[in-house]
Amino acid sequence: MQILIVEDESSLMESMVSYLEMEGFRCEQAPDFKTAVRVLDKHDYLCMLIDLNLPDGDGLELVKLARENDSKSGIIIISARNTIVQRVEGLDAGADDYLVKPFHLSELVARVNSVARRTRLKGGEMLSFGLIRVQPEERSCFVDEQQVELTKKELDLLLYFMANRNRVVTKEGIADYLWGEYGGDYGSYDFVYTHLKNLRRKLMDAGCPDYVQNIYGIGYKFSFV
Amino acid sequence: MKLLTKSTLLIATLSLFLFFIMGVIFFQVLKNLSTSDLNRELDDLKELVEDSLEDYESAPFRTLPGIDSLWVQAVDRAEQREEVFGDTLMLDKKGRQFRTYRYLQFVTEKEHTFYKVIIYKSTTPTDKLVERVTLMMTLMVILFLAGIFVLNRVIFASLWKGFFEAIEKLKQFESTKEPVILEEQDIQEFEELRQVLEVLTRRLARDYRELKEYTDHTTHELQTPLAVIKSKAELLIQSEKLGEEEMQLLQAINTSVHQLSRLNSTLTLITRIENRQFTEKEKINLVGLLDRHLELLQEHIGLQGIKIEKHYHDGGRVLCMDQGLADLLIVNLLKNAIVHNMKGGKIVLEIEAGSLVIRNDGPPLGFSQEELFTRFVRNNRRAGSFGLGLSLVKKVCDTYQIDVEYSFDNQQHCFKLTFPD
Numbered sequence: 001m002q003i004l005i006v007e008d009e010s011s012l013m014e015s016m017v018s019y020l021e022m023e024g025f026r027c028e029q030a031p032d033f034k035t036a037v038r039v040l041d042k043h044d045y046l047c048m049l050i051d052l053n054l055p056d057g058d059g060l061e062l063v064k065l066a067r068e069n070d071s072k073s074g075i076i077i078i079s080a081r082n083t084i085v086q087r088v089e090g091l092d093a094g095a096d097d098y099l100v101k102p103f104h105l106s107e108l109v110a111r112v113n114s115v116a117r118r119t120r121l122k123g124g125e126m127l128s129f130g131l132i133r134v135q136p137e138e139r140s141c142f143v144d145e146q147q148v149e150l151t152k153k154e155l156d157l158l159l160y161f162m163a164n165r166n167r168v169v170t171k172e173g174i175a176d177y178l179w180g181e182y183g184g185d186y187g188s189y190d191f192v193y194t195h196l197k198n199l200r201r202k203l204m205d206a207g208c209p210d211y212v213q214n215i216y217g218i219g220y221k222f223s224f225v
Numbered sequence: 226m227k228l229l230t231k232s233t234l235l236i237a238t239l240s241l242f243l244f245f246i247m248g249v250i251f252f253q254v255l256k257n258l259s260t261s262d263l264n265r266e267l268d269d270l271k272e273l274v275e276d277s278l279e280d281y282e283s284a285p286f287r288t289l290p291g292i293d294s295l296w297v298q299a300v301d302r303a304e305q306r307e308e309v310f311g312d313t314l315m316l317d318k319k320g321r322q323f324r325t326y327r328y329l330q331f332v333t334e335k336e337h338t339f340y341k342v343i344i345y346k347s348t349t350p351t352d353k354l355v356e357r358v359t360l361m362m363t364l365m366v367i368l369f370l371a372g373i374f375v376l377n378r379v380i381f382a383s384l385w386k387g388f389f390e391a392i393e394k395l396k397q398f399e400s401t402k403e404p405v406i407l408e409e410q411d412i413q414e415f416e417e418l419r420q421v422l423e424v425l426t427r428r429l430a431r432d433y434r435e436l437k438e439y440t441d442h443t444t445h446e447l448q449t450p451l452a453v454i455k456s457k458a459e460l461l462i463q464s465e466k467l468g469e470e471e472m473q474l475l476q477a478i479n480t481s482v483h484q485l486s487r488l489n490s491t492l493t494l495i496t497r498i499e500n501r502q503f504t505e506k507e508k509i510n511l512v513g514l515l516d517r518h519l520e521l522l523q524e525h526i527g528l529q530g531i532k533i534e535k536h537y538h539d540g541g542r543v544l545c546m547d548q549g550l551a552d553l554l555i556v557n558l559l560k561n562a563i564v565h566n567m568k569g570g571k572i573v574l575e576i577e578a579g580s581l582v583i584r585n586d587g588p589p590l591g592f593s594q595e596e597l598f599t600r601f602v603r604n605n606r607r608a609g610s611f612g613l614g615l616s617l618v619k620k621v622c623d624t625y626q627i628d629v630e631y632s633f634d635n636q637q638h639c640f641k642l643t644f645p646d
Contacts, residue, residue, distance in 0.1 A: 009449050009452070009453065011453040011456075011457070012449065012452050012453050012456055015453065015456030015457055015459070015460055016456065018460055019456070019459070019460060019463075022463065080445060080448035080449060080452075081445075082490060082493070083497070083502070084548075084549050100490075101448045101449065101451070101452040102448060102451040102452035102453075102454075102455040102456075102482075102486045103452065103455070104455065104459060105456050105459045105460065106459065153524075167463055168462045168463055170459070170462070170476075170479055172479065172480070172483045173459075179524075181556065182521050182522060182525075182556070190528055191524040191525055191528050194524070194528060195524070215462075215472065216469045216472040216473060216476070217473075217476070218462065218472050218473070218475065218476040218479070219462070
C-alpha cells in the first residue's frame with residue numbers, strides 16, 4: 001500500500017515516513033512541487049498527503065491535478081493554514097480530508113485509514129483485532145460474533161486504537177482526535193479516561209481480553225498483551 | 226453636551242443676565258428723567274398759579290392750562306414755606322379708577338393772605354411713554370439675542386469645521402487604522418492639531434500594521450517547527466528502549482508542545498479576528514447554537530456533575546454573524562462556565578429580549594474584574610489554560626458591537642451579552 005507524501009520540511013517528512021512505515025505503509029517522498037508532479041501518477045496510491053505551502057508551487061494545484069488525472073487515491077491536505085475558507089477550498093478541489101499542522105502522527109494514521117476505507121473499499125471492509133470485529137460504515141462492533149452496543153465516541157475511540165494498534169497513543173492525541181476544539185483547556189483529560197473505562201468494560205463484559213495497556217500515565221497502547 | 230449647545234447656552238444666560246440688569250437701570254433712569262421733567266413742569270405751573278391766585282375761586286382759575294387738578298386753601302400763617310413734591314393716588318376725573326399723580330405742595334403769600342396750594346399733574350402719559358420705550362427695548366433685546374443665536378451657529382459651524390472633521394476621521398481610525406489626513410487649516414490652532422494628529426496616527430497605523438504582521442508571521446512560522454517537535458516526540462514514545470523515567474520526560478515535552486501549539490492557534494485566531502478576516506454573515510438561531518454546543522460539551526458537563534438550567538424567554542432570537550465566530554463565542558463562554566464551576570454546580574442560561582446571560586457557580590476571581598478580558602489572565606495557573614478564552618470572547622463581541630459585562634454576586638459568575646439592534 002503506497003502513500004505519497006508531498007512535504008518540503010524534511011524533518012516532518014521523516015517523522016511521517018517512519019510512523020507510517022511502522023504501520024506497514026510504503027511511502028513515496030516528494031519534497032517539492034516539481035517532484036510531486038513527476039511521481040503523481042507513477043503508482044496508484046492509496047492515499048496522498050499534500051502540504052499546501054510548497055517552495056515552488058501551490059499544493060492545491062497538485063490536488064486539482066490529481067483529480068484531473070482521474071486518480072482514485074484518497075487525498076489529505078496537510079497545512080499550517082487553518083481557516084474555514086481554506087478548508088472549503090481544499091475540499092472543493094477534491095481533497096478528502098484536511099489536517100492542520102501541528103498534528104499527532106497517530107491522528108494522521110487514523111485519518112489515512114479512514115480515507116483509504118472510504119475511497120478504496122467503499123465501506124464494505126470489516127476491521128478486526130483479536131476477538132474484536134468492527135464494521136466502520138455500519139458503526140457496529142462484535143466480540144466473538146456477539147454484538148456490543150457502543151456509543152459514537154466509544155466506537156470512534158476503538159477505531160482510533162485499531163488504526164494505531166501496537167503504538168503508544170497519547171491522551172492529548174485522543175482528545176484532539178475525538179473532541180477537537182472541545183477537548184482542550186480543561187486542565188485534565190479525565191473525560192478521555194471516562195470513555196476509555198466504559199469502552200474497556202463493555203468489551204470485557206462481552207468476553208474480550210483487555211487489549212488496552214496504560215503506558216506510564218502518558219498514554220495507551222492497543223495490543224495483544 | 227455639545228460645544229455649540231454649551232456655548233449658545235452660556236451666551237444666552239450671560240446676555241439675559243446682562244440685559245436684565247441693564248433693563249432695570251435703564252427703566253430707573255427713564256423713570257427719574259420723567260419725574261424730574263414733571264417736577265420742572267410743576268415748578269413752571271407754580272408761577273402761573275401764584276400769578277393768578279387772586280381769583281382762585283373763579284372757574285377759569287380751576288382750569289388753568291396744563292394742570293390736571295388744583296387744590297387751594299387760605300391758611301392763617303405760613304406753616305411750611307418750603308415746597309413738597311410727592312406722588313399720590315387719586316380717582317380720575319370720571320371717578321372710575323385710581324391713577325397716579327405727581328403733586329407740588331407749597332404755601333404762598335398774596336396780599337397778606339397765605340394760601341396753601343397743591344398742584345396735581347397726572348403721570349399717566351409719561352408712564353405710558355416709559356412703558357412703550359421699555360417694551361421697545363425688550364423687543365430689540367429679543368431680536369438681538371435671536372440674531373446672536375443664529376450668528377453663533379453660522380460662525381461656529383464655519384470656524385470649527387476643521388475640528389469636527391478631525392473628530393470624524395479619528396472615530397474612523399479605530400476601524401480603518403488609516404492615518405488621519407486632513408486638509409490644511411487657516412486657523413493656527415487647528416493647523417497644529419491637524420499636524421499632530423497626522424504624525425500620531427501615522428505612527429499608530431504603522432505600529433499596528435507591523436505588530437499585526439509580526440504576530441501573523443511568527444504564529445505561522447511556528448507551526449512547522451512545532452509540527453516537527455510534536456511528530457518526533459510521538460515517534461520517540463514508540464521506542465521500546467525507553468524506561469519509565471525517560472517516558473515521563475517525554476510526556477513533559479509532549480504536554481508543553483501540545484500547549485504551545487494550542488496557544489499558537491488561539492493567537493492566530495485572535496489576530497485573524499482583529500484583521501477582520503471573518504466577514505461572512507449568517508442568521509444564526511441563538512437557542513439552536515447554545516443547545517448544539519451544550520450537546521458537544523456534554524462529557525465535560527456530566528463529568529463534573531454540573532446541572533444546566535435553561536430559561537429561554539426569547540426563543541426566536543437570531544444573531545447575524547459569522548458562523549465560526551458565533552461558535553467560538555459560545556464555546557468559550559460555556560467552557561469558561563464549566564471550567565470555573567464546582568462539582569455538582571449549576572449553569573444558568575437565560576435568553577431575554579436582546580440579551581443572553583450565562584451564570585455559573587464557582588469561587589470568586591483571584592484577580593480584579595478589569596483584567597478578566599485581557600490576555601493571559603487566569604486563575605491559579607491552571608494547567609492547559611492560557612486565559613485566552615475570554616479575550617477571544619471580547620474580541621468577537623467587539624467585532625459585532627455586542628456589549629459584554631461581567632459581575633459576581635451570590636457566589637455566581639455572571640456574563641451578560643447585550644446585542645445591538
